[in-house]
Each structure stands twice: as structure tokens, then as C-alpha cells.
Amino acid sequence: QRFDKSKFGKSWNVYRKRPHIVCLGAMKNFAHFNNWLQEQKDEDWQNFFRKTVALVLLWNSSERIVRRAKFGGYTHAIVAYTLAWLHHITDLRIDLDRLWEKQVVDESLLVAIEVLSITVNDHIRSTNLNVTEWCKKEDCWNNLKKLKVPQLPSMADTYISGNNTSQFNDSSSSEKENINFCVEKGADAWFELSKWLKERGFMQGKQRSQCFNMGKKVSASVKGNGEPSAILSQVCRSIWEKAENGYGWTHNSDKR
Numbered sequence: 001q002r003f004d005k006s007k008f009g010k011s012w013n014v015y016r017k018r019p020h021i022v023c024l025g026a027m028k029n030f031a032h033f034n035n036w037l038q039e040q041k042d043e044d045w046q047n048f049f050r051k052t053v054a055l056v057l058l059w060n061s062s063e064r065i066v067r068r069a070k071f072g073g074y075t076h077a078i079v080a081y082t083l084a085w086l087h088h089i090t091d092l093r094i095d096l097d098r099l100w101e102k103q104v105v106d107e108s109l110l111v112a113i114e115v116l117s118i119t120v121n122d123h124i125r126s127t128n129l130n131v132t133e134w135c136k137k138e139d140c141w142n143n144l145k146k147l148k149v150p151q152l153p154s155m156a157d158t159y160i161s162g163n164n165t166s167q168f169n170d171s172s173s174s175e176k177e178n179i180n181f182c183v184e185k186g187a188d189a190w191f192e193l194s195k196w197l198k199e200r201g202f203m204q205g206k207q208r209s210q211c212f213n214m215g216k217k218v219s220a221s222v223k224g225n226g227e228p229s230a231i232l233s234q235v236c237r238s239i240w241e242k243a244e245n246g247y248g249w250t251h252n253s254d255k256r
Helices: 005-015 026-038 045-069 075-089 096-102 107-125 138-145 171-185 187-200 205-222 230-247
Strands: none
Touching: 005 026, 005 045, 005 075, 045 075, 045 096, 045 107, 045 205, 075 107, 075 138, 107 138, 107 230, 171 187, 171 205, 171 230, 187 205, 187 230, 205 230
């Protein structure tokens, strides 16, 4: 029910796609935000308040997701860059009024945040500079925008209709593709990937556990006991592709 001016400024500056400014620290970030705020002379302040609450809800939800992932530090920077990237990808068309009305973040957005945070975590650490200082530079943000966007779940229900929304539609189709992708890899492949990541210290414990759980789900599906969930399939597909493209993972079945 409450938020301080620090979170007020952070939530808006990631929406304005300035994560490097957010990483400057609470005082400098709020100063940048306040300068911008003073220029909003003709703002509908009731609507601005509703948007603020929606953006704070997004920040709080993202913070919980990133903390649960246990990336090992830089939580604040990962949240800032993940949300800014999400707003960039969706061209600022997430339906904030819907978030205000529901007072809860939709599942599709939560999964998208989790998927994007994996890439963001790797990105901010891929530097010879001090990570904290690197996150304060605009180059860090510009380089993130050049990366290939991981496959995200359909966000049609939370995405304001308009041009270029096709990648967020057809939820049932994309969900089925992700499930099929995971099942076709086979249970052993997921167990091996989980072990491979752990032995090399790649990714976090949560991601390795998700791969192991996918192995169990795929094994059960072969015996006719249901299929992996759409959410787990989405996350695991992202982990698999990140392991392939970022760490050099190659499963034996893929060599044939």
C-alpha cells in the first residue's frame, strides 16, 4: 500500500527506459526523475497516479522473481535492466490500466520477466569492468538492446492492441511449440543439461533445478501422465537456448 520516493523514481525511470540512470543510486536517479517530472505540466495526475501504482507493482514483482533466482548479487541492476528491456520490447504498450484495476501482475508478464532476467544477468556480468560501474553506463543499456530477445510467452491479454503485436498473440500456438520443444529433447537430455550446468557453475541453482524438473515431467509424459506445463516449458526452452548460444552446450542427440 506504500512506496517511497526512491521506488517512485526507479519505477518511472525504467519505464522511460533509463536503467543506467537507475543504477546511479537512489539520490541521483530521483534527481533525474524529478527534473523530468517538473516538465510534465499538462499531465492528468489521476491517471499518472494509477500508472505509478502499476509500475511499482511491476517493480516489486520483478524484485521477488530476481531474488528467488539467486543470481548472486546485483539484484537492483538486474531488475532495472530487465524491466527497461521489457518496456523496450513492448514499445511501452503494456496495459498499465489493467494492472491498476487488477492490482496484480499477470502470469504471462511474470514469466517474461523471469526469462528476460536470465539474459540480463549474463549480460551485465560480461564485462572487464566492475559490474556495478558498468551498469551505470549507457553503453551497457545500448548493448543489451542489440541482443536477440529470448522467446517470450504470449502477452496478448496484457498488451495494448496496436501495430506490431503479432509476437505477443496466438498464446495457444506458442505454448504448444514450447511444450513440444521440451518433450522432443527427451528426459535424459534435460537431466544431462542440469548436470552439465551444475558441473561448470553455469546459471543459477533455480535454472538447473528447472531443467531437472523438466526431465521428470518429460519422463512422465512419455508414460502418458500428462505433459509439462506451458510456464515451465517456456522457461526451460529459454535456458536450453541460452546454454547452446551462450555456453556451448550441445546434446548428443543434436549432433546426429
